[in-house]
Amino acid sequence: MTMPPLPGPFWLVGCGNMAGAMLARWLDCGIDRSRLTVIRPSGQPVAEGVRVLTAYPEGEAPALVMLGTKPQKLNEVAPGLSPILNAETVLISIMAGVEQASLKARFPAVRTIVKAMPNTPVRLGKGVINLYSDGGEAEARSLVAGLMGALGRVEWFEDEPQFQAAGILTGAGPAFLFRYIDALAKAGAAIGLDAAQAARLAEAMVEGAAALAAAEEESPHQLAERVASPGGTTRAGLNVLDADEALNRLVQVTLEASLRRSHQMAEAARARE
Incomplete structure (x- = not known):
């Protein structure tokens, strides 16, 4: 599977079991490691060539951000992250149960917010990844779909309750x-x-x-x-x-x-x- 080129820095905020499985598959598919940054409180390494930090890097604006923390951590993450993001940032959330409206309220500057629900077989490229966004730029949505396509079957939903059920x-x-x-x-x-x-x-x-x-x-x-x-x-x-x-x-x-x-x-x- 060919990875789409990253338009800029890609931050993974949190890297637990699910985000870690996604990252491992992306690395296997040849994602540009130099543009990856994992931000996690432990600072524990994830893979050779992938930068891991305990705080957001100063003087850097990410092109993509994936929120991979537990839903209960959203209010801990958002205050420090939101001021860094701008209208061009593509924000992906894999936090279960957090609605689009809740994400928009905490990241008001971001134009494209995509909710993604993957499952653990993404590690083998055999996952199912459900996607939902109620707006955003077509090019940004296409980029997200390309990234998720490396992980398995991608399904877009135009209705958030259906996305939740899926x-x-x-x-x-x-x-x-x-x-x-x-x-x-x-x-x-x-x-x-x-x-x-x-x-x-x-x-x-x-x-x-x-x-x-x-x-x-x-x-x-x-x-x-x-x-x-x-x-x-x-x-x-x-x-x-x-x-x-x-x-x-x-x-x-x-x-x-x-x-x-x-x-x-x-x-x-x-x-x-």
Whole structure:
């Protein structure tokens, strides 16, 4: 994947698990390290050739800034950062639950603010990155899309509530899938397999099944039906999952719980304005 050229300094404010995964992939894709600066209180190095500071560099105006801190840290970050940014700065936020209006209130000079919700497979270039912006310059939005395209599949949303819902599905979704893989492995051990072998088999099976689902025109439901012969072993297991819509209901209430928490976080950010 070819990286778009950076128009100037690119600051990563915070570099936790998600921002770190994004950075690692960008580095693998050949991003210009000389234009990168990670700003984190710990000052801990991230990669060879990438400048790491504990405070904003003086006398430098960033072309791009990505906010990768926890949402609760927004009011700690904004007062020092906002005066440095200008109308030409492109601001990207990956802070879950922080609405566009809350970002605009804290960074009023910035013309282009893009909310991004990536997920952890971005590290392999297999992520899903949802994007939302209610305005901004077309060239700036294109630059953000190019950066995110190196990380995986990019989806733009024109409606912020839909962006928020999509973020739950794809952002939190990997954690739910990891739990299911773990459950499959434990169940395999429970029916007689070696635990380590069951884990390997579950991981390989999910990888292959996901690749097949992405490649086929048939829906995942149809693919499951194709595997399940009448009266066979697969059908016996599907009957358990399908009874009273058990699996569908479980997944729905799981996503609803995460979405409620996202709304609570957005409300908390508004209250701190």
